[in-house]
Amino acid sequence: MLNNSRLSKVDVVMCTWNSNKPWFRRCLNSIKNEIPICHFIVVDRFSSDGTVEAIRKIFPEAIVVKSKLNLGRARKNAIMHVDTEWFCFIDDDIELCHGWFNRIANMIEGNVGAIHGIHIDINLDHIYKYSYWNLRRIRKLYPGGIVDLTLKNLNIRGYTTNTFLMTKLLKSWNPPLWLTSYEDHHLLRHVVSQGYKWRMLLNLTVKHYTSRSIISAFKKSRWNAAGGRAIGFLNNKIIYKSVIRNMVKAVLASINTGTPLIIPYALGVEIGKFQGYIGWKKYLQLSRNPV
Numbered sequence: 001m002l003n004n005s006r007l008s009k010v011d012v013v014m015c016t017w018n019s020n021k022p023w024f025r026r027c028l029n030s031i032k033n034e035i036p037i038c039h040f041i042v043v044d045r046f047s048s049d050g051t052v053e054a055i056r057k058i059f060p061e062a063i064v065v066k067s068k069l070n071l072g073r074a075r076k077n078a079i080m081h082v083d084t085e086w087f088c089f090i091d092d093d094i095e096l097c098h099g100w101f102n103r104i105a106n107m108i109e110g111n112v113g114a115i116h117g118i119h120i121d122i123n124l125d126h127i128y129k130y131s132y133w134n135l136r137r138i139r140k141l142y143p144g145g146i147v148d149l150t151l152k153n154l155n156i157r158g159y160t161t162n163t164f165l166m167t168k169l170l171k172s173w174n175p176p177l178w179l180t181s182y183e184d185h186h187l188l189r190h191v192v193s194q195g196y197k198w199r200m201l202l203n204l205t206v207k208h209y210t211s212r213s214i215i216s217a218f219k220k221s222r223w224n225a226a227g228g229r230a231i232g233f234l235n236n237k238i239i240y241k242s243v244i245r246n247m248v249k250a251v252l253a254s255i256n257t258g259t260p261l262i263i264p265y266a267l268g269v270e271i272g273k274f275q276g277y278i279g280w281k282k283y284l285q286l287s288r289n290p291v
Contacts, residue, residue, distance in 0.1 A: 007036070007085075009084060010035065010036065010037065011039045011040075011081075011083060012035055012037050012039070012041065012088045012090055013041045013042075013043075013075070013079070013088065013089050013090070014042050014090055014091070015042075015043050015091075015092070016051050016052075016092050017046075017047055018047045019047065019049075019051045019092035019093070020049045020050045020051045021093070021209065023093065023209045024054055024093075025058065026095050027090075027093065027094055027096075027209075028054070028058045029058060030095045030097075032058055032059070034096045034099070034100045034101050035088060035090075035101045037059075038083065039062075039081070039082075041063045041082065042055055042063065042064045043069070043074040043077055044064055045067065045069075046068065063081060065077060070180045071179070071181065072180065073177065073179075075089070075160070075175070075187070076173060076174070076175055079170050079171065082167050085167055085168075086108075086166055086167060087164075087167055088163065088165070089160040089161075089162075089163045089165065091160070091162070091208075093208060093210065094161050094207070094208055094209075095209070096162060096206050097117075097204070097205060100117065100206065103117075103204050104117070104204070107201060111196050111197055112148075112196065112199050113165065113166045113169045113192075113197060114158070114163055114164065114169075114188070114191050114196070114198045115164045116159055116161065116163035116199075117162050117200075117201050117204035117206050118200065119161045119205070119207070119208035120132055120135065120206070120207060120208060121210040122207050122208060122209065122210075123210055125259070126262050127265060129253070130253050130262045130265065130266065133257055134249070137249075138202060139203070145201065145202045146199060146200070147199070147202065148197045149199070149200065150192050150197055154188075154189060154192070157182075157184070157185050158184060158187075158200065160183075160184040161184075161206070163184075165191070166191075166196070169191050170190070170191070173190045178284055179230065179231070180223070180226075181228070182227030182228045182230070182231050185231065186231050214265055214267075214268035217265060218268040218269065218272035221268070221269045221270070221273045221276065222272035222273070222275050222283055223283060225272070225273040225275075225276030226276040226282075227284065228276075230280055230284055242273070243270045243273065243274055246269075247267065247270055250262050250265075253266075
């Protein structure tokens with residue numbers, strides 16, 4: 001582990017809403033095993049499936065904040081409870097790999113303000129193969145395995161699925177009240193606007209228990225695209241090029257991996273993206289929560 005007393009204990013933040021899926025305890029245990037936790041901070045949207053009870057069994061001292069805030073404001077709320085100099089955002093469907101914290105912590109240098117690994121979708125075989133095929137392609141573009149996002153390359157999206165962040169950079173973050181998706185990239189912009197780098201580690205992968213059907217993938221993609229357009233990450237040129245490019249990639253991935261199911265899955269994702277982009281106000285409104 002990095003020889004730095006500031007990192008001997010760090011806070012962990014998780015936003016939950018009926019998160020008690022079959023894999024949830026594995027995700028929680030991976031956090032317990034991999035991160036030297038000071039406080040485990042949860043912002044829960046009044047879950048009714050035993051989410052909080054499952055958390056209490058593994059983290060009896062967890063700080064649980066009940067709230068109906070949307071995702072952007074929920075993250076903001078959680079940050080206000082962080083006491084440590086650095087902290088982690090870990091999503092409720094992420095299982096960390098062995099050595100995750102040590103590898104992340106040892107990448108802190110200079111003006112790096114946030115670092116995250118890459119989540120690989122694993123629920124179904126064709127989704128896993130497509131996710132990993134995409135990652136291998138990206139790694140060829142960045143042989144060093146590191147992508148540093150700054151004001152010069154904000155066309156690449158950053159994530160808060162398994163992310164280590166400098167707390168002081170985020171205290172002044174003020175996401176829009178309506179922001180229910182792409183809040184991660186909105187947060188990235190805030191970090192790099194202060195002169196810091198947002199670092200992606202392409203050789204550090206974690207398990208992501210994601211959508212299990214074309215319909216759920218479609219809905220999630222639609223929701224994401226609405227937020228992407230709302231913050232100006234997506235525009236007409238980007239969305240059309242993205243849909244065409246990703247369908248070509250899906251065909252290539254299907255051929256290269258011998259997995260035909262990649263094509264209908266990718267098609268559902270791209271149709272959802274296009275619909276969410278076109279009807280972004282509607283889908284942001286549908287997912288808006290009280291503030």
